[in-house]
Amino acid sequence: MNLFNVWRLCLMLPRGAACLLMLWVAIEARAAVNSVATFCTFTNGTGRPWVQVTPLTSTTPVGSVLWERGVGLNINYAYTGPAGTAHELVSAGHWGPGTPLSDGVAPTNIDGIGLKVGVGSSDGQRRTLLQTPLPVAVEKEPVQYDSAASQARGSALTTNYVQQLILTVAPSQLPAGKLIVDRVAGSSQLTLYAVDLLKGQVGFGSSVEIPLDNRPSGVCRVPYLLMGPAIINMGDGGGPIEVPNTCNVQTYQTIPVKLGRISLNEFPQVGSTSRPTHFAIELSDCAVNAKPEITFNDKYGPPADPTVLTLEPTAASAQGFGIVMTNELTRQAVRYDGVSYAMKRAGEGAKIPLSAQYVRVGSGEVLKAGAANGVAEFTFTFP
Structure with a gap:
């Protein structure tokens, strides 16, 4: 807490003379107390609507991002008492074993349209979740509370995910009829984690080995599993996406037709x-x-x-x-x-x-x- 008191003394001086300014500053220091994250739970946070990025036409290139949405998932946690060493709460994730994925693109119920999940980490990097043996750290923050404000009950770490629908085949190879993406197909599941670790134990983008110990009681070692429709709907605000079968339309198109001069x-x-x-x-x-x-x-x-x-x-x-x-x-x-x-x-x-x-x-x-x-x-x- 910082206190600033300003005293201004203006003497009876001729016009234009300066005032005497006296400044007294009192600074009360606050210490950040190291703690341990416990009893982690995942909540939906804020899931945005799907937004079209690239219209699907007969010339749309393979690999194009068709639709995209941002999803903020929160990890809520409680503090223990003071800890002797500094800890971090780490958010990690990966695609687990099952249906093989190429470059982190999972198949959906529409053959030829896949789903990619990435994270905009706080270090400024965009990371794609891949099918790796171990989860990868995508976000983290120190587990500390303010000693001057009676011990806080807990806090929340937000991880900013980005979902993308990717065109994986030529448009001519897409199935006939309406294209409505409503789930991830196959047996691979998206697994997210909330893990309390010693500060500096892992860096952004590093593999995370989930510790086996459970001390103190309730320490965060929490997996969050998503499959099928739950992946499409993560964060709420998603739901089935109908990919329009459209053509390139020139807005405000004018076609002059001259019928001539007639008697x-x-x-x-x-x-x-x-x-x-x-x-x-x-x-x-x-x-x-x-x-x-x-x-x-x-x-x-x-x-x-x-x-x-x-x-x-x-x-x-x-x-x-x-x-x-x-x-x-x-x-x-x-x-x-x-x-x-x-x-x-x-x-x-x-x-x-x-x-x-x-x-x-x-x-x-x-x-x-x-x-x-x-x-x-x-x-x-x-x-």
Whole structure:
């Protein structure tokens, strides 16, 4: 505890003269008392939601991190009385024997997507938990309490884990259907430890031999075993992860379609149309299982007829006309009331071929020449 008392003495001196400053400092030292960590328990701490890192498309490289989340696990412990030597509480972990793992990547229920678990240690290094005979020290802190504050009951050591879903095969080799990762497959288990050791007995990244002694009573020698869904859900906030089967979508994509200048005489009756103009909407870098659908909306609608696109409502606009689009895959008119249309897969992409043409919707007395611009907005979904 530090005490600072400041006395300021300002004499009756002319303006601008200095004040006399007297500073008295009293420092009360506090000692950190060495102790031993006992009765360790693991609690979930804070598990963050999964966040997409790399979209899964047909060109995503093997080894890419698809999804990632941070997990803070706490080791709660109690102090004994004063100890003659300095101790540390060490957090350690490894993948145990069982299903062989390559580079610490465990298989999941989705063939071709694996799980890697790492730790952001307080020494600034990121360490991946591997399948090793002994656990590896990934975090530690001194076991000490403040002698001036009546002996504390205990403390907690937080280890900051990072889980990653890794693409382990080419996208074309992933199974068909929805990709929902909900557990680690195989027989390997993730084992974490809380171990009280003499200070300096192990360093960050060193193998840890778990002592066999149990003195003092309750000294921390605690394993924490995780298998199957528990690994995916460690720290809470995880749960099943659905890896989207998507395509590369260019946001705010604009496709201009010019229908040309056409005389009113070419529309002799209601329902008459101009010659169609052909175009297509395309997506690239689609995942193998992606089945994109597209939905259209009338920017100036809703239209009276859901198959006729409304012209831009300005004083200079033509009257008595609209625009119809045809889905060339089905030869049916496109609707603007929420109907979704499947796009055709072609190699690594997908597209929907379309055509557009003017259509007369009004009787003779309401026809007016002018600008004939319409806007069809479209969105993609990946069911």
